[in-house]
Amino acid sequence: MNIDSIKDGFVIDHITAGRGMRIYELLELDKIDCPVAIIMNAGSKKMGKKDIIKVDGNVPLNLEVIGYADPKVTVNIIKDSKLCEKLTIPMPETLTNVIFCKNPRCITSVEQELEHIFKLTDRDENVYRCIYCETKASL
Amino acid sequence: MKSLIDILDFTVEEIDELLVVANDIIADPKKYSEMCKGKKLATLFFEPSTRTRLSFEAAMYELGGNVLGFSEAASSSSAKGESVADTAKMISCYADIIAMRHPKEGAPLVAAMNASIPVINAGDGGHNHPTQTLTDLLTINREKGRFDNLKIGFCGDLKFGRTVHSLINAMSRYEGNKVYLVSPTELKLPDYVKKDVLDKKNIEYIETQSLDEVMPELDILYMTRVQRERFFNEEEYLRLKDRYILVPEKLTNAKEDLIIMHPLPRVNEISVKVDEDKRACYFRQALYGKYIRMALILKLLKEAGTI
Numbered sequence: 001m002n003i004d005s006i007k008d009g010f011v012i013d014h015i016t017a018g019r020g021m022r023i024y025e026l027l028e029l030d031k032i033d034c035p036v037a038i039i040m041n042a043g044s045k046k047m048g049k050k051d052i053i054k055v056d057g058n059v060p061l062n063l064e065v066i067g068y069a070d071p072k073v074t075v076n077i078i079k080d081s082k083l084c085e086k087l088t089i090p091m092p093e094t095l096t097n098v099i100f101c102k103n104p105r106c107i108t109s110v111e112q113e114l115e116h117i118f119k120l121t122d123r124d125e126n127v128y129r130c131i132y133c134e135t136k137a138s139l
Numbered sequence: 140m141k142s143l144i145d146i147l148d149f150t151v152e153e154i155d156e157l158l159v160v161a162n163d164i165i166a167d168p169k170k171y172s173e174m175c176k177g178k179k180l181a182t183l184f185f186e187p188s189t190r191t192r193l194s195f196e197a198a199m200y201e202l203g204g205n206v207l208g209f210s211e212a213a214s215s216s217s218a219k220g221e222s223v224a225d226t227a228k229m230i231s232c233y234a235d236i237i238a239m240r241h242p243k244e245g246a247p248l249v250a251a252m253n254a255s256i257p258v259i260n261a262g263d264g265g266h267n268h269p270t271q272t273l274t275d276l277l278t279i280n281r282e283k284g285r286f287d288n289l290k291i292g293f294c295g296d297l298k299f300g301r302t303v304h305s306l307i308n309a310m311s312r313y314e315g316n317k318v319y320l321v322s323p324t325e326l327k328l329p330d331y332v333k334k335d336v337l338d339k340k341n342i343e344y345i346e347t348q349s350l351d352e353v354m355p356e357l358d359i360l361y362m363t364r365v366q367r368e369r370f371f372n373e374e375e376y377l378r379l380k381d382r383y384i385l386v387p388e389k390l391t392n393a394k395e396d397l398i399i400m401h402p403l404p405r406v407n408e409i410s411v412k413v414d415e416d417k418r419a420c421y422f423r424q425a426l427y428g429k430y431i432r433m434a435l436i437l438k439l440l441k442e443a444g445t446i
Contacts (some may be wrong), residue, residue, distance in 0.1 A: 106244050
């Protein structure tokens with residue numbers, strides 16, 4: 001794969017350095033079979049260092065996950081080798097079954113079919129809490 | 140459907156409205172004695188409790204209503220593996236309002252999301268216990284006559300003590316209060332409560348391990364029990380349980396109009412000799428708990444259009 005040219009797919013740019021792998025995991029990019037590149041610690045005039053993820057293929061993209069994991073990123077949608085859309089991702093108010101509560105005292109620890117729902121409680125600090133037990137999500 | 144899961148579900152105005160009704164019930168209980176005639180409260184207690192369950196039941200009976208339910212998980216269908224959601228849906232067919240206690244945090248919220256009748260959180264693990272907070276607020280209202288400019292000492296288990304977290308949250312909505320946090324290091328108030336509540340609302344607070352040091356300043360002393368059931372480690376519980384024991388001698392320098400509160404049950408953190416002191420108001424507090432629950436049941440049933 002030539003990581004500079006994508007025919008149909010997307011580029012997640014301006015990822016805070018070090019978060020690329022976590023976003024890769026949250027987007028479950030390990031489960032797709034098209035070419036994926038993660039560039040870590042790339043130079044950036046604006047950020048000093050940044051991570052970049054490039055995906056060459058039409059795969060569904062969960063923007064909520066990206067907004068939660070790193071609201072500073074930009075997503076470039078590529079079609080026919082051309083940039084057709086540049087998106088900034090707002091932090092979602094709610095995350096459902098994206099992250100999972102790890103508090104052993106939470107009702108979700110015993111009721112397997114409950115949805116794991118987290119709500120944005122502090123936009124400035126990027127804090128999400130479990131709606132059931134209020135445990136803070138850790139990225 | 141309006142429920143009460145967290146004390147912050149209610150605005151200051153709604154709490155004021157509840158206090159007005161509770162005070163009116165105390166003044167004229169007969170006026171309210173048939174307001175819930177023919178209505179049923181389901182007390183779903185998946186964890187043992189004496190005070191909370193009985194005060195809910197007494198509250199409903201004094202409103203002329205009836206009560207059904209269970210007092211431990213072993214005698215409910217949860218022992219067969221029924222989910223909280225299914226229990227809530229099923230009980231909605233039989234009762235008009237639910238009071239639920241559950242050892243897992245968030246269980247009453249799950250019930251409220253699935254029930255078609257109002258749900259009251261009667262305590263979910265170490266998380267929330269909003270009716271205890273309402274009880275505490277009615278106690279402060281009746282004993283001190285105000286919610287602002289008070290010096291409030293919390294003593295004992297401030298880490299797992301859900302009543303402490305909820306009351307700090309509720310009192311932070313009023314002006315000029317100062318909070319004294321008295322606990323061993325291991326049972327300090329969690330950082331998120333300090334950051335999200337006290338710091339965010341600019342509430343002045345100090346942390347100390349010495350109750351004697353702050354006693355002369357306090358208008359309210361809120362004692363708590365170190366709860367065995369919140370510890371995974373029995374040794375740590377045994378090491379911490381007797382750290383603070385209130386005896387009459389410790390009150391020598393306290394204000395004459397101090398009030399001593401405790402959510403009960405106590406073990407040994409308040410000597411029975413303190414019971415004779417007029418400043419001890421924890422048994423009156425338990426009584427107020429019944430009246431505020433009466434006011435709460437009335438409010439939720441009215442909002443649901445049931446009465």
